[in-house]
Amino acid sequence: MFDRFAWSVALRNLRYNLGKTLLMMGVVAVSVTLIIFLGALIGGLQRRLIASVTGAIPHVVVRQPERVPLSVADAAAAPDGPLYAGERIRLERQKRKIEDWPFWLARLQRFDPDVAAVSPVVEGQGFMSRGARRQGVAVVGVIPERHNAVVDIQSKLVTGRFFGLNAGEVALGYKLADEFSLRLGDKIRLVSIEGNAGTYTVAGIFDSGFAAVDGGTIYLTLRDGQTLFGVGTAVTSIGLKLGDIFGADAMARRLALQVPYETRSWMEDNQSLLSGLRAQSQSSNLIVGFTILGAGFGIASMLIMSVMSQLREIGILKAMGANRRQITAVFAVEGMLLSLLGGAAGAVQGSALCLWLAGFRTTASATGRLVETFPVDLGPALILGSIAIAVGIGFLASLYPAWRAARINPIDVIRGA
């Protein structure tokens, strides 16, 4: 392949047919541009979609499995067994909780290097009220400094504090605050489903970017949560953040073998989103695939034309002693150079297009924060990968023309000119 003779002939051919060379480079460049553009855009969109799903929830949640009490019908079917209706009710109403959470917290943290953070959580439904207004909310009791490593609230604060939340203080979303016209220092009342109640001071207001959180979630301290939901010193779940969010399913399965609780990954709860993303990737791969195929056929047909128009010259080269490998190399080098140069041009073009798109900003939500209009994931892997694909296609496309050239028999083409 590094035969100087083959390289010089290939380079001369490309230069001699400059028009055709530029045309084919253009075709390759367009397909590489498309690969990069689609890859970056779809990658960015998927990143944004996934972030919008996983941004406000732990990647894996460890909690007590749901208890399904026997139905009366099932119980009656059991032979001669007594039916304890009272016990059944007590089971149903009992809060699912983890008593020995400090032990498991430490174990989970050490379980795998991919576990980035763990946070104990007391979670439940409640009612928030102020004056005559009442609204159902999700109440989350956490250790703010710990929980922030799992779900980031601190950097999303519009005003007030999240870190250093004291007993009797809450942080809530800006939509909820707007609806109740709350400001820092205002008092609200919370009643849990269990019937416990308390009065709290608003110490922080945040804009997480997730509507459900901003309009209906209240954070308070772990201790206040435990009191409000009457779980004593227990927590209701432990949240985990992972380095690789797509490893959540596998991690949850492995954890399930280690902890005596249920482990659930965000992926289980978002199957339809994930299958949608897969379908999107596949359709973009299909488009890219056909474009590459088109470029490949273009290169192949140009090289075949080049072989056919030079039958006699190739014949005399072979008569003079050029071997099959050298003749093959001429066209393989031509194909790969065409696609390498075209691919490089396409990479520049595609990257420029992506950078241009990435510059657009739109105002998001009520807080006036600017976010990118087109999320774009442009990395060296994508750029180099698409050039590598182009070169591979150029090489494959050159195989038939090169083989055809190498088997030219000088005596067939030289006589009878």
Added chain:
Amino acid sequence: MDAGPVVELRAVNKVYGNGVPTPVLFDIDLAVAKGEFVSIVGASGSGKTTLLNLMGLLDSPTSGRILLNGEDTARLDEDARARLRLQYLGFIFQFHYLLPQFSVLENVLIPRRIMGRQAEREQRERAVELLERVGLGNRLHYRPGQISGGQQQRVAVVRAFINEPALVLADEPTGNLDSANSKAVFALMREISRTLGTAFILVSHDEALASQADRIVPLVDGRIVH
């Protein structure tokens, strides 16, 4: 190199075609010595070109043996034959077949380039010298398309000799030229092969040219007539 013949054919037969076999050459015995200038003459269809192709290792005999510099070529594969051609043989055809994308000088050096970079460097000066000798010293960097037909064929002649081959095979080398150019090109081939001590085999219709050879081999219906 030993003192034996440059190329030797022993009882060579050539039959073309699979379905209906068409014999072309019958029991050819021929040896060409180092530095000898031989012309093969015969009517068209007498098998001249086939004979030349066999000696040039471009084709294989149906039976018989061909020895190049004493080496039997019967069992060699295509690439081994290519290597022998590169090393020992030069070709001149009716048409020049110069590569249009290379200059006159580069075209002459193509056989050296096939051998490798070092080989090309070594012969560069000699290539210039030879081109000057054939009157193309001021056309070194022209493209083949920019010079006349006679000049193109002279470039092809120089190219055939650039590897200092043991044997040059020429198939109607002047067939496409007017008589003045024919004479000039013939004189050139004669002169260079004499200077370099190259054996030369010429196939030509032009009896005036053919008759100037050291030895004339008449071919009639695939047989050498003595």
